[in-house]
C-alpha cells in the first residue's frame with residue numbers, strides 16, 4: 364500500500380446517498396480527493412463538490428488508485444455489495460473502511476473477502492446530516508482497527524474526524540453492537556412505537572412530551588430499511604426488543620395491581 368502524500372487521501376466511496384454526501388462535503392473541504400460509485404447519479408451534487416463519479420463502473424472505480432475505499436451502503440445491501448466487489452481490479456493494497464450503523468456484520472463480511480494485503484477499518488460516526496449540520500465537534504466517532512498494517516493511511520483517515528473535533532472512541536465491533544442495541548436501536552424502536560400510537564403535539568405539551576415527539580420524528584425520518592438493518596444485523600437487538608415488550612407488560616401489571624389495591628382499600632374503608 365502506498366502512503367498518501369501530505370495526509371491528503373484519495374477516497375473512493377461505494378454508495379453515495381445522504382450520509383456519504385454529508386461526509387464527502389467535509390472531506391473535500393479538508394483537501395481530500397473523492398471518487399464515488401452508486402446506483403443513481405446525483406449529477407448536480409457531485410459537480411458542485413467536484414467529485415469523480417463512476418456510474419455503476421466498479422472496475423474503473425477500483426482501478427482509480429484509491430488510498431481508501433469507504434463503504435456507505437445500506438446495511439441490508441452490505442452482503443450483496445461487498446461480495447460482488449471485483450477485488451482483482453485493485454492495482455494496489457487499499458484501506459477498506461465502512462460507516463455502517465451495525466459493526467459485526469460488515470467486519471465479518473470484509474474479513475472474508477478483502478484481499479490479505481489490504482487493510483480493514485470498521486467505523487461508525489455516531490451522528491448524521493441533522494445532528495452534524497453545524498459541525499462535528501464533540502460528536503462521537505467509533506472505530507475498530509480490524510486489520511491495519513499501513514498506519515499512515517489509517518491515521519490520515521482517522522485524522523479527518525479527529526481534526527473536526529470528534530470524540531474518538533476505539534472499541535471492538537462486538538462492544539459497539541452491544542451498546543448500540545441498548546441505545547440507538549432502543550431509541551429507534553421507541554420512536555417507531557410512538558409513531559404507531561400516533562403521538563402528536565398538543566396545546567398543553569410538557570417539556571418531556573416535546574422530547575418524546577422529537578424521538579418519534581427523528582426515528583421516522585430514517586427509513587424502515589435502516590431500522591430493519593439495526594435489528595436484523597445486530598445480534599444484541601432482539602434481546603432489547605424482548606426487554607422492551609416485557610417492561611411494558613410489567614409496568615401495566617404494576618399499575619393494575621396498584622389500582623386494585625386502591626379499589627379494595629376504598630371498599631373496605633367505612634364512610635364517616
Ligand code: NAP
Nearest residue numbers: 378379380381382401402403435436437438440463464491
Ligand atoms: P442511503 O441514503 O440509503 O444511501 C445508500 C447509498 O448506497 C445510496 O446512494 C444507494 O444508491 C447506494 N447503494 C445501494 N445499493 C448499492 C449497490 N448495490 N451498489 C452501490 N451503491 C448502492 O443511506 P444513508 O443514510 O446514506 O446511509 C448509508 C450508511 O451509512 C448506512 O449503512 C447507515 O447505517 C450508515 N450511517 C448513516 C447515518 C445517517 O445519519 N444517515 C449515520 C451513521 C451511519 P441509490 O440512492 O441509487 O439507491
